[in-house]
Amino acid sequence: MTELLPPDFLSALQKVLPERVVLRSADERRPYECDGLSGYKALPGVVVLPDCLEQVCLVMRLCQQYSVPVVARGAGTGLSGGATPHPEGVLLSMARFNRILSVDPVACTARVQPGVRNLAISEAVAERGLYYAPDPSSQIACTIGGNVAENAGGVHCLKYGLTVHNVLAAEVVLMGGEVIEIGSEAPDQPGYDLMAAFIGSEGMLGVVTEITVRLLPVPPTAKALMAAFGDVEQAASAVAAIIAAGIIPAGLEMMDTPAIIAAEDFVQAGYPRDAAAILLCELDGTDAEVQTEIESVSSLLFDCGARSVDIARDESERQRFWSGRKNAFPAVGRISPDYYCIDGTIPRRALGEVLLGISELAARAGLRVANVFHAGDGNLHPLILYDSGKPGEFERTEALGAEILQLCVRVGGTITGEHGVGLEKIDQMCVQFGKAELEQFHALKAVFDPEGLLNPGKAVPTLSRCAEFNAMHVHHGELPHPELPRF
Amino acid sequence: MTEDADSAVAALQERVRKAAHDGEALAITGGGTKSFLGRVSRGTPCSVHAIQGVVHHEPTELVVTVRAGTRLAELESRLAQSGQMLPFEPPALGEGATIGGTIACGLSGPSRPYRGAARDFVLGVRCINGKGEILRFGGEVMKNVAGYDVSRLMAGAMGTLGILTEISLKVLPRPACSQTRAFEMPGEPASELMTSFLGRSLPISAAAYLDGVLRVRLSGSEAAVSPAAGALGGELEAEGDAFWSDLKEHCLDFFSHDSPLWRISLKPQNQLLRLPGKTLIDWGGAQYWVKSDAGFEALSERVMPYGGYITGFGGRDQGARSDVPQDAVMKLNRRLKAAFDPAGILNPGRLLPED
Numbered sequence: 001m002t003e004l005l006p007p008d009f010l011s012a013l014q015k016v017l018p019e020r021v022v023l024r025s026a027d028e029r030r031p032y033e034c035d036g037l038s039g040y041k042a043l044p045g046v047v048v049l050p051d052c053l054e055q056v057c058l059v060m061r062l063c064q065q066y067s068v069p070v071v072a073r074g075a076g077t078g079l080s081g082g083a084t085p086h087p088e089g090v091l092l093s094m095a096r097f098n099r100i101l102s103v104d105p106v107a108c109t110a111r112v113q114p115g116v117r118n119l120a121i122s123e124a125v126a127e128r129g130l131y132y133a134p135d136p137s138s139q140i141a142c143t144i145g146g147n148v149a150e151n152a153g154g155v156h157c158l159k160y161g162l163t164v165h166n167v168l169a170a171e172v173v174l175m176g177g178e179v180i181e182i183g184s185e186a187p188d189q190p191g192y193d194l195m196a197a198f199i200g201s202e203g204m205l206g207v208v209t210e211i212t213v214r215l216l217p218v219p220p221t222a223k224a225l226m227a228a229f230g231d232v233e234q235a236a237s238a239v240a241a242i243i244a245a246g247i248i249p250a251g252l253e254m255m256d257t258p259a260i261i262a263a264e265d266f267v268q269a270g271y272p273r274d275a276a277a278i279l280l281c282e283l284d285g286t287d288a289e290v291q292t293e294i295e296s297v298s299s300l301l302f303d304c305g306a307r308s309v310d311i312a313r314d315e316s317e318r319q320r321f322w323s324g325r326k327n328a329f330p331a332v333g334r335i336s337p338d339y340y341c342i343d344g345t346i347p348r349r350a351l352g353e354v355l356l357g358i359s360e361l362a363a364r365a366g367l368r369v370a371n372v373f374h375a376g377d378g379n380l381h382p383l384i385l386y387d388s389g390k391p392g393e394f395e396r397t398e399a400l401g402a403e404i405l406q407l408c409v410r411v412g413g414t415i416t417g418e419h420g421v422g423l424e425k426i427d428q429m430c431v432q433f434g435k436a437e438l439e440q441f442h443a444l445k446a447v448f449d450p451e452g453l454l455n456p457g458k459a460v461p462t463l464s465r466c467a468e469f470n471a472m473h474v475h476h477g478e479l480p481h482p483e484l485p486r487f
Numbered sequence: 488m489t490e491d492a493d494s495a496v497a498a499l500q501e502r503v504r505k506a507a508h509d510g511e512a513l514a515i516t517g518g519g520t521k522s523f524l525g526r527v528s529r530g531t532p533c534s535v536h537a538i539q540g541v542v543h544h545e546p547t548e549l550v551v552t553v554r555a556g557t558r559l560a561e562l563e564s565r566l567a568q569s570g571q572m573l574p575f576e577p578p579a580l581g582e583g584a585t586i587g588g589t590i591a592c593g594l595s596g597p598s599r600p601y602r603g604a605a606r607d608f609v610l611g612v613r614c615i616n617g618k619g620e621i622l623r624f625g626g627e628v629m630k631n632v633a634g635y636d637v638s639r640l641m642a643g644a645m646g647t648l649g650i651l652t653e654i655s656l657k658v659l660p661r662p663a664c665s666q667t668r669a670f671e672m673p674g675e676p677a678s679e680l681m682t683s684f685l686g687r688s689l690p691i692s693a694a695a696y697l698d699g700v701l702r703v704r705l706s707g708s709e710a711a712v713s714p715a716a717g718a719l720g721g722e723l724e725a726e727g728d729a730f731w732s733d734l735k736e737h738c739l740d741f742f743s744h745d746s747p748l749w750r751i752s753l754k755p756q757n758q759l760l761r762l763p764g765k766t767l768i769d770w771g772g773a774q775y776w777v778k779s780d781a782g783f784e785a786l787s788e789r790v791m792p793y794g795g796y797i798t799g800f801g802g803r804d805q806g807a808r809s810d811v812p813q814d815a816v817m818k819l820n821r822r823l824k825a826a827f828d829p830a831g832i833l834n835p836g837r838l839l840p841e842d
Binding site: 105107128129150157178180181182184185186189190191194201204215218219220243244247286288289291292293345346347349377378379412413414415417419420425429432436437440443444 | 593595600604633661710713794798823824
């Protein structure tokens, strides 16, 4: 039973909430013990599945009153442990907030509940010729509430932006149960841009209960092409050449040989198995515009040394080109008992250096790595292949992942492009930020949640945690105590 | 230049530390071109002028990093040399405008509904908070979710959370081709037509209505613009680019009218909002410029039902007559200010009324 929570709190919760929304037995709580980062597990103290705003407010009021932690959860597809439960807290599942409340075809917006799936929004407005642009690869399952918490991206964000560019307003329940509206459909609301603070805040500031998203017209034409390269550097230079020519593709993705072979074996997308890298490039817009750009991009790709350039002849071939990329993760899952997905972003000019660095680090760790890369915006997803059945291999994998992220920071990048910090990368935050920035983050958090009850222990490390971490690790390429001789 | 800028940042940091210790208010200034914006503030003038220069521009990565005191015109001409631009078309409102002031004020030009606002293109900042600490948030990459998005929070904060010293921005290629179509029509159908653009796949980059003429700017490749111009119809406006530039810089005759200038932002409407005074509709119907003697209350009454906001744009006294956040949100705004500037020394009262 739920012995880790204050008994008074549980009885108060059960008094105010209907029985069906409170899950107390271990069997009922078990499905919530982890999110997409399944290496981190904890049985939540209690699970609450509210079905209306009032119930969310009651939970937040009682949790404040009894100082009980709250972890909000959408579909649990996150990859950084942002929704890993707290054993002494409430796991607040927003799954029942699953309605699209209204669509405004004039302003091109939709008001939705946070438990609505990302793809369901586009499906619901497709008949009006509209769609919701951010498309994380988990879009059939992930929820818009989780997207707001993580500032989710996707393959189209170079051209169409991230969640932060496509969400206009939200209703939020604060710790203690107060309800506020942040952001606005009218541009430039008075005061600070609280929407900017909330998006990507990993459930640390409040619980979102309604969201207004911006909808875009579906482009009349989308065409994809695939280029094969004998050399990764050539593929990287082709990406730079396309952008230098003033073309912003709707999607621009790169895969290396191990990722190509895994995808090809899995879905037969037609990728050349002997290429060092392939580039997938999608162009959208009007027919004439896309036709012109396809021609420019093809010749740029050849100029940069592409061995071959294939233009998808029809919609089904376009889908086939993308199927390999979209299935890259499960494809890698077939060739290795386990894989671990890393999410660093780098300035693209450092790609060659970083890929070389990754292969050296991997060789030293005795592990294999496949790379998929949102090439247009520099977001790299190395997939480390490992076997959790072999003693010590997961630990080596985690250590390799941490080294890769530190390499990303060293070349001027970041430890997370779109998956969030969560529990997974909390130590790497100490590499990316100094004491003053971390203190500023904590002060910002305290504006909304002074007692630190929302998603405790995630996203921003305490200073003492960083002190410990930095004492043991290399920081900014320097060993601790550089004055000491080492052999 | 780098050494000068570094020592200017160090001097500014020392200045802020001392002011925080003494409880001395600082009035942060860039080029002083938008000093009429916001509420009446107080404090010793404190300039970012010496913090100058483009730190890094990598055209193929679509990123520029620039020090806050750099003149906006200098940055824009540097970008233009590589065929690039600031996509949000920031109004300079004077020759001396700096990029720091531009981001702090968070103003966006005619392209805003179609390309995005100032805040949408901020990737990272370096700043000095009210405790005199030098902080760095975000970075030079498009995707970055490490820590809270403090960089974007700085856009439009009018320097009240921190003094910006360096900013990284996403830039975009300048469109190869641009043309303006003009339509003579009454306000009602013009409002309806402008709003309908939001749901249509056309390369529109601006739409405004003034004196019975709706102007629509198309931008992109030749292959995109020509067919769109044909589909839209209207007359080709010969001096199209000059119109948008004059609108952005408030140089149209409309702005020289004697009455106070108000800016109203609202959710795009397919009906015309009738306001007392002379009106220019911008942002495809989401922003109205109004020259009116009617006063804040009378305008507020008209705008409130549409969930819009009013900002005084005419002068120091008028700035105080702008909408402010309501109750619970105001409380969070004040606490946020205190979290960045506990002594309340950075542009006090400029964004939020003082207690």
